[in-house]
Amino acid sequence: MRAPSFRDRALVVRTHDFGEADRVVVLLTRGNGLVRCVAKGVRRTRSRFGSRLQPFVELDVQLYPGRNLHSITGADTVAYHGAGLIEDYTRYTCACAVLESAERLAVAESGDDPWLFDASAATLGRLRTAPDPTVELDSFLLRAMGHAGWAPSLFDCAQCGRPGPHHAFHPAAGGAVCGTCRPPGAATPDEAVLRLMWWLTHGSWAAVDEARASSERSGDGMFTDFAGQAHQLVRAHLQWHLEHRVRSLDLLDQG
Numbered sequence: 287m288r289a290p291s292f293r294d295r296a297l298v299v300r301t302h303d304f305g306e307a308d309r310v311v312v313l314l315t316r317g318n319g320l321v322r323c324v325a326k327g328v329r330r331t332r333s334r335f336g337s338r339l340q341p342f343v344e345l346d347v348q349l350y351p352g353r354n355l356h357s358i359t360g361a362d363t364v365a366y367h368g369a370g371l372i373e374d375y376t377r378y379t380c381a382c383a384v385l386e387s388a389e390r391l392a393v394a395e396s397g398d399d400p401w402l403f404d405a406s407a408a409t410l411g412r413l414r415t416a417p418d419p420t421v422e423l424d425s426f427l428l429r430a431m432g433h434a435g436w437a438p439s440l441f442d443c444a445q446c447g448r449p450g451p452h453h454a455f456h457p458a459a460g461g462a463v464c465g466t467c468r469p470p471g472a473a474t475p476d477e478a479v480l481r482l483m484w485w486l487t488h489g490s491w492a493a494v495d496e497a498r499a500s501s502e503r504s505g506d507g508m509f510t511d512f513a514g515q516a517h518q519l520v521r522a523h524l525q526w527h528l529e530h531r532v533r534s535l536d537l538l539d540q541g
């Protein structure tokens with residue numbers, strides 16, 4: 287007997303053309319994690335919902351389970367975040383990074399946890415108007431790593447637990463490290479950089495906004511400098527964990 291169809295909320299994370307008129311679509315769903323599906327005939331001009339199957343559209347989809355791929359038989363737009371993203375290169379690349387990271391992080395999440403979908407959709411919405419899109423992206427990545435259990439330590443030493451603030455950071459060591467535990471090659475961020483990352487992890491936007499405003503008033507450029515350093519550390523931490531933890535799951539999933 288055929289499994290029943292179901293509806294779910296979804297974000298398109300990737301698509302590619304398939305056969306004459308079909309499209310394979312990878313969805314990050316709210317209730318079923320990452321789902322690969324085929325949308326049959328959607329490249330024909332008369333397709334009712336083909337044009338909605340693109341990144342930055344939040345969808346309500348109807349799915350039929352299949353042996354290898356699910357089939358999408360309907361898709362309604364819940365929200366379109368593309369306006370405001372696709373005209374601005376920085377906002378666009380940050381939004382792409384949200385979807386790419388969410389796809390990779392979803393591999394290690396359990397399918398019925400809506401957190402990643404909700405956080406991704408909310409971040410796409412905020413990226414349209416955020417004063418600093420890269421800071422918004424970094425907040426998403428820090429919170430997503432925290433949800434996955436890989437949050438970097440930002441105050442106490444990740445190795446021995448000695449209270450900070452510390453002045454060294456290394457992804458393989460778990461984040462902030464004290465002078466005794468710091469491994470060779472550790473970055474040496476200003477303590478304000480780790481404090482900014484702590485605010486972004488905990489959604490302390492009032493503190494972030496105050497630091498930005500204060501830096502703008504004095505014209506010292508410090509906020510931009512610290513945010514740039516924070517971005518490098520967030521990227522390094524994410525990259526290290528994706529390579530070391532998700533890769534094996536990724537390969538399993540594709541096998």
Ligand SMILES: [Zn+2]
Nearest residue numbers: 443446464467
């Ligand atoms: Zn230590």
